[in-house]
Amino acid sequence: MTAVQERPGAEIGRDRRRKEDQRLITGRTRWTDNLQLPGMLHLAMIRSPFAHATIASIDKSEAEKATNVVAVFTAADLGESLGACINAWAITTDQVTPAHPPMPADRVTFAGEIVAVVVARSAAEARDAAELVDVEYDELPAALDLKEAAEATPENGGALAHPDLGTNKSALWTFDSAEAGTGGNVDEAIEKARTDGILIEREYRQQRLIPAFMEPRSVVVDPTGEQITMWSATQIPHILRFALAATTGVPESKIRVIAPDVGGGFGGKLQQTPEEMIAFAVARRLGKPVKYTETRSESLMSGHHGRDQWQRLTLAATKDGTVTGLKVDLLADLGSYVAIVGGGVPVLGAFMFNAIYKFPAYRFNCQTVLTNKTWTDAYRGAGRPEATYAIERLMNELAAEVGVDPLAVREKNWIKHEEFPFTTVAGLEYDSGNYEAATAKARELFGYDELRAEQRRRRESGDPVQLGIGVSTFTEMCGLAPSRVLGQLNYGAGGWEHAEVRMLPTGKVEVVTGASAHGQGHETAFSQIVADRLGVAFEDVEILHGDTQISHKGLDTYGSRSLVVGGEALVKAVDKVIEKAKPIAAHLLEASVDDLEFTGGRFSVRGTDQGMAIGEIATAAFAAHNLPDGVEPSIDSEATYDPVNFNYPHGTHLCAMEVDTETGALKMRKYVCVDDIGNIINPLIVAGQVHGGLVQGIAQALWEEAVYDESGTLVSGSFVDYLLPTAADTISFDVDHTTSPSTTNTLGTKGVGEAGTIASTPAVVNAVVDAVRHLGVNDIQMPCTPERVWKAINGAHGGGHADTEGAAAPHFDASTGMEGTVDRTTGGADA
Amino acid sequence: MTRISLTVDGASVSDDVEPRMLLVHYLREKLGKTGTVIGCDTSNCGACTVHLNGTSVKSCNVLAVQADGAEVTTIEGLARDGELHPVQEAFRECHGLQCGFCTPGMIMQSVALLQENPKPSEEEIRLGLEGNLCRCTGYHNIVRAVQHASGQAETAGATS
Numbered sequence A: 001m002t003a004v005q006e007r008p009g010a011e012i013g014r015d016r017r018r019k020e021d022q023r024l025i026t027g028r029t030r031w032t033d034n035l036q037l038p039g040m041l042h043l044a045m046i047r048s049p050f051a052h053a054t055i056a057s058i059d060k061s062e063a064e065k066a067t068n069v070v071a072v073f074t075a076a077d078l079g080e081s082l083g084a085c086i087n088a089w090a091i092t093t094d095q096v097t098p099a100h101p102p103m104p105a106d107r108v109t110f111a112g113e114i115v116a117v118v119v120a121r122s123a124a125e126a127r128d129a130a131e132l133v134d135v136e137y138d139e140l141p142a143a144l145d146l147k148e149a150a151e152a153t154p155e156n157g158g159a160l161a162h163p164d165l166g167t168n169k170s171a172l173w174t175f176d177s178a179e180a181g182t183g184g185n186v187d188e189a190i191e192k193a194r195t196d197g198i199l200i201e202r203e204y205r206q207q208r209l210i211p212a213f214m215e216p217r218s219v220v221v222d223p224t225g226e227q228i229t230m231w232s233a234t235q236i237p238h239i240l241r242f243a244l245a246a247t248t249g250v251p252e253s254k255i256r257v258i259a260p261d262v263g264g265g266f267g268g269k270l271q272q273t274p275e276e277m278i279a280f281a282v283a284r285r286l287g288k289p290v291k292y293t294e295t296r297s298e299s300l301m302s303g304h305h306g307r308d309q310w311q312r313l314t315l316a317a318t319k320d321g322t323v324t325g326l327k328v329d330l331l332a333d334l335g336s337y338v339a340i341v342g343g344g345v346p347v348l349g350a351f352m353f354n355a356i357y358k359f360p361a362y363r364f365n366c367q368t369v370l371t372n373k374t375w376t377d378a379y380r381g382a383g384r385p386e387a388t389y390a391i392e393r394l395m396n397e398l399a400a401e402v403g404v405d406p407l408a409v410r411e412k413n414w415i416k417h418e419e420f421p422f423t424t425v426a427g428l429e430y431d432s433g434n435y436e437a438a439t440a441k442a443r444e445l446f447g448y449d450e451l452r453a454e455q456r457r458r459r460e461s462g463d464p465v466q467l468g469i470g471v472s473t474f475t476e477m478c479g480l481a482p483s484r485v486l487g488q489l490n491y492g493a494g495g496w497e498h499a500e501v502r503m504l505p506t507g508k509v510e511v512v513t514g515a516s517a518h519g520q521g522h523e524t525a526f527s528q529i530v531a532d533r534l535g536v537a538f539e540d541v542e543i544l545h546g547d548t549q550i551s552h553k554g555l556d557t558y559g560s561r562s563l564v565v566g567g568e569a570l571v572k573a574v575d576k577v578i579e580k581a582k583p584i585a586a587h588l589l590e591a592s593v594d595d596l597e598f599t600g601g602r603f604s605v606r607g608t609d610q611g612m613a614i615g616e617i618a619t620a621a622f623a624a625h626n627l628p629d630g631v632e633p634s635i636d637s638e639a640t641y642d643p644v645n646f647n648y649p650h651g652t653h654l655c656a657m658e659v660d661t662e663t664g665a666l667k668m669r670k671y672v673c674v675d676d677i678g679n680i681i682n683p684l685i686v687a688g689q690v691h692g693g694l695v696q697g698i699a700q701a702l703w704e705e706a707v708y709d710e711s712g713t714l715v716s717g718s719f720v721d722y723l724l725p726t727a728a729d730t731i732s733f734d735v736d737h738t739t740s741p742s743t744t745n746t747l748g749t750k751g752v753g754e755a756g757t758i759a760s761t762p763a764v765v766n767a768v769v770d771a772v773r774h775l776g777v778n779d780i781q782m783p784c785t786p787e788r789v790w791k792a793i794n795g796a797h798g799g800g801h802a803d804t805e806g807a808a809a810p811h812f813d814a815s816t817g818m819e820g821t822v823d824r825t826t827g828g829a830d831a
Numbered sequence B: 001m002t003r004i005s006l007t008v009d010g011a012s013v014s015d016d017v018e019p020r021m022l023l024v025h026y027l028r029e030k031l032g033k034t035g036t037v038i039g040c041d042t043s044n045c046g047a048c049t050v051h052l053n054g055t056s057v058k059s060c061n062v063l064a065v066q067a068d069g070a071e072v073t074t075i076e077g078l079a080r081d082g083e084l085h086p087v088q089e090a091f092r093e094c095h096g097l098q099c100g101f102c103t104p105g106m107i108m109q110s111v112a113l114l115q116e117n118p119k120p121s122e123e124e125i126r127l128g129l130e131g132n133l134c135r136c137t138g139y140h141n142i143v144r145a146v147q148h149a150s151g152q153a154e155t156a157g158a159t160s
């Protein structure tokens, strides 16, 4: 590992203002919806109002006659050319995976599913004509409640999301540390704790959330050239091209996918969407360019959702608060189909329930379940926020039980910094970390002791406004990770990334990355890496991405992988450039290769003032007038890097929350976080990522929830009902860092994109509960609305355990939906 | 069709538009001013904010015909003679944007806010931007940017 400080280069570690911003602040951005191609047609989707119904008939005759309507297509019209939406992650070999047609022919399985498409000369005319399409449905019973869906069988008459499958159970994934040899037997730990220790049993609900990126999804398909070109507001141009080829039979070489500027994703644009498939098929059929841009309501209804789990947890500990075992039973709602990586998301969390702790025994059962709701998939953090929430809430319960400070119980159980690298009970090897340092720094910044003193004062005086202090320590696995390991998890792709460094004849540099950005500032951060490593000016580096023609290879952007995997690929490509340039430099300088050293962008002959800049060598290689024999006239290089391990950022987050016990109103007073993400390339960008992540996590704790009514209609189907926080709802944060460089990549960096979201949700809920624990409250269902807080305080249960709406659902029985085998599907759509 | 004449970013334009056409569609589709974007269909997100006769409006909430005779400024007309507006500069300086989709609307709203109140407190900034949603920045650096543009904050602290 190279320590960053050793390099004299001034770029890495510097608050560089972003290259991207010039176009974004002047309105010159290339959003997909800005594209206007000659002769372009526009699509409007007709979507099912029912959660589950058979399509009795579709009468499109009126719509076809409307002004400027070119065609109206149903599944029957487009037939085979529609292809299928890809599922890339069967987490078990017998996962039940219903076939996922972009536009079903006979049965809809969620409200918002597309049944027909209108093609017209303008978007407004397409929308108008869509009103004229008459679709008759026969409604079917819908599987909507997650627990009921898990229990439904043909015999008990429960509603099945796909009646032909005979079950709503998709896959059962289990891990047991005793069987895996990574730890002890959790049942024994629980039995022991029951008689002579502490047993904490809780059930937590991870409500359904919506990624709600600000740029609605948009797709343009132009079939008029040599290739079919698709512009899409997607996170995954490379995977999308592969998926289109694999599911439509059009050769990959005939498809070009461009992700121009993309306005946010958070996992929500990690999909081969039905809309993209339909646009692709319509463009091919008509031979004309087409565009489809969703409305916000369509986006909320039919873009994938996240979270949506029931977690049942049993934590065993000794009386002094040392954890001896953890058992987790999880029900995860996949919605009506298994989305591209949706089946694997809860399992990513499985590895993270033990968090930063040295738990000696662990068992995890995860049952994924199909329902008649929009499908779920990755949403910022993907599996890790759910796990972190559960364990950080439990650690607070344990502290309360033992009667110690929540930080003390963490300290008793966490991995000490001298113990790294550390293999966890879930079998992961944590690269580096220092939980003591991050916690100490956060405590100080926060003024922990003073705030605890204020909390005591308020309690003693019976102040109607109580103060809660929320603690959350976290780690996560990011930069998914050795392809071999992903293969063992049945994941359909690898974890590598690709980079290319092109040395232009003038000495400037073009860099190509397969990690395509949607707001993360790759153009800036990657330029900083190249500038330092290659010794060229920041301004002389241009980063190209998001176009499969230019960057022919890549695995795109999700899971905090860009810098730790894509950045490392870049480092390797730069190093190859230097290696290739060396013999040319030696030749031109008339020196031996062994006498050359490369620093600050120059090769120099040791002990002399002779030297040449890398740019000059690029020029010489281009001219090729005087190269050593047998050396190719190019120093361009590329590298594909497969990470040796995940990496594990961590941090300590502290939140102070005022709770008005008379109204249930909450007011956040202070939020401090100290994250350790290893070495930092651009502190400004990192702070921005943390701020945005924090608000997304806080929003889960306090405001956001995708709510369906009993008929399966998404009630929170617009920004009027789906409450994204505003500037007025949030506060400014105190963000700081400690540094434990990652030992698994040259730059020593760790991912940061999801950290804020993962850690903040439990910090906030812990703060809310902490404020009113002395009133007998030990849980409040998310989102913690004033009404729920008020009800918890004035519990229908007369204090004690404050059950809220969530727990009013049918009681979760560990034996239900958690055992037994799963039938293999007949109509699998795996590809 | 109704005939409208207006000034957009300093240039006078005349067009026949359908009475139901929204100003945002007129700007984007008829004039190619794609700097103004659409983020929702319920007038909640503020992504489409422009200035109409000097006041900020959500252009998805205004009919094109209502802009007849008016002066409209969009994000594309904010920089003058190649010089960025101080608020644009401040957004870059303070990293007040990530994906940039909310940014045109945020900047237009911030400019209007500072016109009304040149030295707003943090609280006033937050209330003034309440109608504009951002999913990326957590608002922290947007607030800093507005403070910076108003001369109330020296730099964008990466750590605060």
Ligand code: FES
Residues within 6 Å of the ligand: B037, B038, B039, B040, B041, B042, B043, B044, B045, B046, B047, B048, B049, B058, B059, B060, B061
């Ligand atoms: S598009 Fe105008 S407020 Fe959202």
Ligand code: FES
Residues within 6 Å of the ligand: A214, A263, A264, A519, B096, B097, B098, B099, B100, B101, B102, B103, B133, B134, B135, B136, B137
């Ligand atoms: S910067 Fe992405 S929505 Fe604001």
